[in-house]
Amino acid sequence: xxxxxxxxxxxxxxxxxxxxxxxxxxxxxxxxxxxxxxxxxxxxxxxxxxxxxxxxxxxxxxxxxxxxxxxxxxxxxxxxxxxxxxxxxxxxxxxxxxxxxxxxxxxxxxxxxxxxxxxxxxxxxxxxxxxxxxxxxxxxxxxxxxxxxxxxxxxxxxxxxxxxxxxxxxxxxxxxxxxxxxxxxxxxxxxxxxxxxxxxxxxxxxxxxxxxxxxxxxxxxxxxxxxxxxxxxxxxxxxxxxxxxxxxxxxxxxxxxxxxxxxxxxxxxxxxxxxxxxxxxxxxxxxxxxxxxxxxxxxxxxxxxxxxxxxxxxxxxxxxxxxxxxxxxxxxxxxxxxxxxxxxxxxxxxxxxxxxxxxxxxxxxxxxxxxxxxxxxxxxxxxxxxxxxxxxxxxxxxxxxxxxxxxxxxxxxxxxxxxxxxxxxxxxxxxxxxxxxxxxxxxxxxxxxxxxxxxxxxxxxxxxxxxxxxx
Numbered sequence: 103x104x105x106x107x108x109x110x111x112x113x114x115x116x117x118x119x120x121x122x123x124x125x126x127x128x129x130x131x132x133x134x135x136x137x138x139x140x141x142x143x144x145x146x147x148x149x150x151x152x153x154x155x156x157x158x159x160x161x162x163x164x165x166x167x168x169x170x171x172x173x174x175x176x177x178x179x180x181x182x183x184x185x186x187x188x189x190x191x192x193x194x195x196x197x198x199x200x201x202x203x204x205x206x207x208x209x210x211x212x213x214x215x216x217x218x219x220x221x222x223x224x225x226x227x228x229x230x231x232x233x234x235x236x237x238x239x240x241x242x243x244x245x246x247x248x249x250x251x252x253x254x255x256x257x258x259x260x261x262x263x264x265x266x267x268x269x270x271x272x273x274x275x276x277x278x279x280x281x282x283x284x285x286x287x288x289x290x291x292x293x294x295x296x297x298x299x300x301x302x303x304x305x306x307x308x309x310x311x312x313x314x315x316x317x318x319x320x321x322x323x324x325x326x327x328x329x330x331x332x333x334x335x336x337x338x339x340x341x342x343x344x345x346x347x348x349x350x351x352x353x354x355x356x357x358x359x360x361x362x363x364x365x366x367x368x369x370x371x372x373x374x375x376x377x378x379x380x381x382x383x384x385x386x387x388x389x390x391x392x393x394x395x396x397x398x399x400x401x402x403x404x405x406x407x408x409x410x411x412x413x414x415x416x417x418x419x420x421x422x423x424x425x426x427x428x429x430x431x432x433x434x435x436x437x438x439x440x441x442x443x444x445x446x447x448x449x450x451x452x453x454x455x456x457x458x459x460x461x462x463x464x465x466x467x468x469x470x471x472x473x474x475x476x477x478x479x480x481x482x483x484x485x486x487x488x489x490x491x492x493x494x495x496x497x498x499x500x501x502x503x504x505x506x507x508x509x510x511x512x513x514x515x516x517x518x519x520x521x522x523x524x525x526x527x528x529x530x531x532x533x534x535x536x537x538x539x540x541x542x543x544x545x546x547x548x549x550x551x552x553x554x555x556x557x558x559x560x561x562x563x564x565x566x567x568x569x570x571x572x573x
Contacts, residue, residue, distance in 0.1 A: 111192050114199035119210035123222045126185060126212045128349050130154075130225065131362030136182045140193050141216065150226045152187070152219065153369075160188070163197045168204040178206055187212040187219070225366065235376040236369075241400075244407040246436040247274060249400040251368055255294065255301040257361075262305045264294050268426070271435035282306045282321040289328040292426055296399045296467065297371075297502075299328070300335040304342045304364050311346065311357035318346055331478065331517045331544050333470050333505045338367060371502075372400065377558045378500055379404035382465065385498070385554070385561055388414040390462040393452055393490070396423045396480035397432040398467040401500045401556070405465070407440050418444045419455055423480060425523050425541070452486050456493045464490040464497040468555075471501050471573075475549030475564025476511040484545040487552070496553030498561065501573040517543045 105113075121129075129135040130152065137155040139146065146157065156177060158166055165173040178184070184206065188194040194211040201209055212219065220226060227234065236242065247253055253265045253274070262285050263276040277293045279285045285306035289299045303325040310317040322343055326336045342363050349359030382405035386392070390409075394402065409416055418437045423429035430446055437444040447455060455461055464486060468479045477483070477499045487497045508514060521539035526532055549564035557573040567573065 107192070111195045114195040118195065118198045118202060120191075120195075120213045121185065121210050122213060123218050123224060124348055125352055126187075126219065127224060128345060128352065128354055128359050128362070129183070129185065131366045132358060134182050135185060136177065136180070137185045137187065139216070140186060140188045140197050145189065149216070149220075152216070153225050153227045155187075160193050160197055163200045164204055167201045167206050182208070184209045185212055186210070188215050190217050191215040225370070234369075235373045235380075239376040239380060239404075239408065241372065241376045241379070241404055241407075244404060244411070244440065245400060246403060246439040248432055248436055249297075249403060251301070251372065254298050255305050257305040257308045260309065262302060262309065264288050264298065264302045266293050267295065267298065267428075267432055268293060270431060279306070282309055282324060285309075286324050286328050289325065295426075295428065296397050297334070299332055300338040301368070303335050304338055304360070304367070307339070307342055307346070308357060308360050311360050315347060315350065318343055329517065330515050331469055333508060334502050337503070337505060341367060374503075374558050375400045375404055378556045379408055381560045382498060382500070382556045383408035383412060386414060386416060386463065388416075390414070390416050391419060391460045392416060393419045393421075393455070393461045393464045393486065393495075394433060395421055395429070395464075395466045395483045395486055397428040397436075398465070398500060401502075402465060402467055403436055403440065405556075406437060406442055410440065410442055416442060417460075418442060419452070419461060420444055420446050421449045421452060421482065421486075422446060423482070424449055425527055427528065428480075449482055453489045456489060456495060461490070461493070461495055464495055466497075466499055468499045468501060469544060470505055470508055470514065471499060471555060471564070471567070472508045472510055472513065473504075473506060473568050474510050475552060475555070475567055476514070477547040477549075477552055477555075477564070478511075478514050478516075478544050479547070481542055481545050484547045484551075487547045491551045497547070497551055498554045498556055499547075499552055499564075500556045504567075504570075504573040511546050511548075514544075514546060516546075519543050 137152050139151050139155040139157045140160045165171045166175040167178045186194040186198045191213050198209055198211040248270055255264045262279040266275045266277040269275050277288055285302050294302055310321050322339045342360055345359045345363040346356045349356045378401045386409040420429045420434045434444045434446045466479050466483055468477045470478045490497050519541040521541055524539040524541045552564040554561040555564050559570050
């Protein structure tokens with residue numbers, strides 16, 4: 103008696119392992135797992151694929167997976183777990199059963215297929231034959247030392263190593279941390295800043311990955327408390343904790359899940375850096391003088407590097423950024439390392455340099471941007487934005503991403519650091535201890551002073567952010 107295609111799929115599903123999209127998300131960055139895309143090449147060209155997936159035509163499975171076949175592919179002789187998928191899960195069910203029949207043992211398929219993967223927010227590469235934004239722009243060859251991800255923070259042999267930005271550019275050293283509290287103290291003591299805190303923090307979770315959910319939650323809370331304004335850090339920590347919780351539920355290695363999630367986030371972020379940098383580089387004109395503030399991280403630096411590579415002659419003006427001198431110690435040396443002229447100025451010079459006509463654009467990073475367009479960044483950003491506005495100089499702020507919990511400026515908690523830090527510069531006292539002082543670390547620039555926010559959707563008006571799905 104003939105069978106329907108549905109009956110064949112149902113029979114196959116009864117004999118094979120099926121995993122959910124959530125389970126697949128945990129496995130996507132595991133080097134011991136190979137995803138196999140069974141869709142037609144035209145589907146891959148039109149829709150893209152899961153990052154790192156191996157493509158195999160559905161009709162070749164019995165031949166490619168059979169060691170006795172003249173068409174045998176050695177990839178199926180590895181010890182990896184294979185995850186087959188198609189568009190909706192029908193072809194992959196039949197292919198998984200066929201592969202199982204010819205001897206492939208460690209195999210499953212993803213229920214719902216690529217369609218469900220996309221619907222539930224799974225990562226997707228560019229269409230077949232395309233490159234990721236970071237690869238397309240060649241950004242890793244352009245990055246100066248201090249923003250190379252491996253030099254920002256990494257986990258090795260039970261410890262977290264953080265690039266000590268306090269010592270750069272005079273030394274390129276890693277600060278060693280043996281506990282979560284060590285990492286928290288390093289973040290609080292400004293060993294790192296910008297994107298450094300979140301990268302150090304998520305790697306710190308690996309130190310307690312085998313100690314259970316409560317230990318991970320306690321570590322997260324301790325780390326977030328170090329920099330309450332840095333919502334990027336809290337959001338990244340929550341992403342990693344969600345992956346850890348799912349792994350724990352599924353009986354999968356929590357440490358591996360954390361490691362894989364960190365790598366996945368990092369790859370996405372540097373792709374987004376490339377997209378934003380390209381958008382800003384296209385706005386920069388030949389001959390521009392560019393004022394910045396504090397340390398703009400990879401996005402800002404790459405926009406200058408891409409503009410230079412495009413043949414544009416630019417000059418950067420970099421306030422020193424007291425009391426930790428990030429502009430002098432990080433920004434100016436990084437720009438110089440990229441072969442771009444950088445003029446170091448003191449924090450009270452921008453208005454004068456603008457009046458002289460040397461500045462054409464003011465560009466900074468942002469620790470966060472509210473949905474209604476307020477830019478929160480290093481203290482001093484706001485006064486420069488007002489001055490730029492008065493001199494008809496457009497101000498552009500790089501967004502790191504969207505935080506829907508920060509709708510207006512009232513949702514921002516400005517971090518007040520120890521006033522003693524203001525009474526010194528790089529450890530050298532500049533006044534007596536009895537002098538009063540204040541150190542609000544950030545300020546908030548209203549959208550009226552912001553010409554554009556640099557997002558993954560391009561350079562957009564701060565008033566339109568609420569209409570953009572992804573920044």
